[in-house]
Amino acid sequence: MSKAKLRAATVGGSADDIESAFYDALQKGDLDKLMACWADEDDVVCVHPGGPRLVGASAIRAAFESMFANGTIQARPTRVCKVESLTSAMHNLIEQVEVMMPDGPRQATVLATNVYHRTPQGWRMVVHHASPGTPQEIQEGMDGTQVLH
Amino acid sequence: MSKAKLRAATVGGSADDIESAFYDALQKGDLDKLMACWADEDDVVCVHPGGPRLVGASAIRAAFESMFANGTIQARPTRVCKVESLTSAMHNLIEQVEVMMPDGPRQATVLATNVYHRTPQGWRMVVHHASPGTPQEIQEGMDGTQVLH
Numbered sequence: 001m002s003k004a005k006l007r008a009a010t011v012g013g014s015a016d017d018i019e020s021a022f023y024d025a026l027q028k029g030d031l032d033k034l035m036a037c038w039a040d041e042d043d044v045v046c047v048h049p050g051g052p053r054l055v056g057a058s059a060i061r062a063a064f065e066s067m068f069a070n071g072t073i074q075a076r077p078t079r080v081c082k083v084e085s086l087t088s089a090m091h092n093l094i095e096q097v098e099v100m101m102p103d104g105p106r107q108a109t110v111l112a113t114n115v116y117h118r119t120p121q122g123w124r125m126v127v128h129h130a131s132p133g134t135p136q137e138i139q140e141g142m143d144g145t146q147v148l149h
Numbered sequence: 150m151s152k153a154k155l156r157a158a159t160v161g162g163s164a165d166d167i168e169s170a171f172y173d174a175l176q177k178g179d180l181d182k183l184m185a186c187w188a189d190e191d192d193v194v195c196v197h198p199g200g201p202r203l204v205g206a207s208a209i210r211a212a213f214e215s216m217f218a219n220g221t222i223q224a225r226p227t228r229v230c231k232v233e234s235l236t237s238a239m240h241n242l243i244e245q246v247e248v249m250m251p252d253g254p255r256q257a258t259v260l261a262t263n264v265y266h267r268t269p270q271g272w273r274m275v276v277h278h279a280s281p282g283t284p285q286e287i288q289e290g291m292d293g294t295q296v297l298h
Contacts, residue, residue, distance in 0.1 A: 043230040045241040045262070052285035053241060053260055055230055081192040081204055083275040085266050088237030090275045092194040092202060111202055113194070113262050113278040117234050126232040126239045129262040131280035136201035 015089035015116035015123045019077065022114070022125060029072040035061050039117055039124035047129045049110050074098035075110070079140060087118040094137050095130065109133030164238035164265035164272045168226065171263070171274060178221040184210050188266055188273035196278045198259050223247035224259070228289060236267040243286050244279065258282030 018037050025034035038044050038057055046060045047053050048067075054060045067073060080093040095110040112130040116123045167186050174183035187193050187206055195209040196202050197216075203209045216222060229242040244259040261279040265272045 039232065041232045043232050043241075045230050045239075047241075047260055047262075047280065050281075050283070052283040053230075053243075055241075081194050081202075083188065083190045083192050083266065085236050085268075087234050088264075088266060090194075090264050090266075092192075092196075092204075092276055092278070094202075111196055111278075113196075113264075113276055115237075115239050115262075115264055115276075117232065117237060117239075127241055127262055127264075129241070129260075129278050129280070131196065131278070132199075134199070134201040 012122050015084070015091070015118075018116055018123045018125060019091060019114060022128075023075060023077055026073040026075050029068040031061065031065055031068060034064055037125045039119050039126045040121065041126060044125070045127045045129070047131070049130050049132045071100070077112075089116045089123070091115070094133060094140065109137045111137060162272070164233070164240070164267075167265055167272045167274060168240060168263060171277075172224060172226055175222040175224050178217040180210065180214055180217060183213055186274045188268050188275045189270065190275060193274070194276045194278070196280070198279050198281045220249070226261075238265045238272070240264070243282060243289065258286045260286060 021033060022037045024030075025037065035057065038060065042056055044057060044060065045053055045055055046063065048063065051063075054063050075095045075097045077093045078096055080091050083090045091114045093112055093114070095112050097108040097110055098105050099108045110130050111133050112128065114125060115127045117126050170182060171186045173179075174186065184206065187209065191205055193206060193209065194202055194204055195212065197212065200212075203212050224244045224246045226242045227245055229240050232239045240263045242261055242263070244261050246257040246259055247254050248257045259279050260282050261277065263274060264276045266275050
């Protein structure tokens with residue numbers, strides 16, 4: 001099976017479907033499913049909260065591999081703002097992340113911009129830029145989490 | 150009308166032109182020029198380093214107005230990573246920002262994702278997500294700043 005067919009078989013559908021697959025892969029620690037969400041472009045970029053920018057699939061894969069070695073990432077996307085065109089979708093959202101601390105699980109809030117392009121292989125992620133949330137987003141989360149997918 | 154003439158008739162030109170106009174407006178404190186860069190969409194998003202997310206033109210305008218009341222923003226885009234399609238452009242870049250401190254100017258490093266969509270009005274910004282740079286980006290800046298526009 002060709003690389004393109006293999007990818008198409010793994011993840012398909014809309015930008016929303018790719019976003020769901022991305023967060024599902026984080027929650028399950030599924031590195032192959034996670035990497036299948038990304039576009040086959042040299043300049044895809046990933047920024048984890050407080051981390052350096054990672055450019056290209058190899059750097060992104062290595063960082064997620066290290067993270068998964070410490071466990072899965074229980075991040076849920078909420079309050080998604082979208083600007084969509086025929087071939088691109090910009091999603092900005094608030095991630096509610098359950099972090100394991102010595103005294104039990106704690107909730108962290110992260111601001112993330114995810115951008116998807118419609119490529120010959122289907123919709124694919126071209127950037128995931130995440131940064132720490134502020135008291136405003138934490139308050140929004142407490143006001144009642146609106147999970148959109 | 151030919152495609153070339155149609156392009157010439159649209160305001161602003163390419164995504165790169167809008168990006169140049171955005172940083173020029175920051176450097177000059179030109180609020181109207183800055184706001185003209187944004188798409189006419191409810192869900193455009195702006196995140197300043199360490200700040201909350203601002204959704205919609207009114208919130209974004211008010212935040213920049215407050216910032217300009219304290220002076221202009223001397224931010225220069227460098228080391229731009231791009232993933233482009235016919236109607237969308239994702240730029241991730243390192244901003245070198247000159248910040249005035251009591252003992253003189255200091256250089257700050259910011260990581261920014263800027264996304265542009267080709268709209269009926271021309272190319273327009275749909276998100277500006279900025280977060281503090283890390284030692285990696287500061288080092289890259291010291292290695293020789295590569296200004297791409």
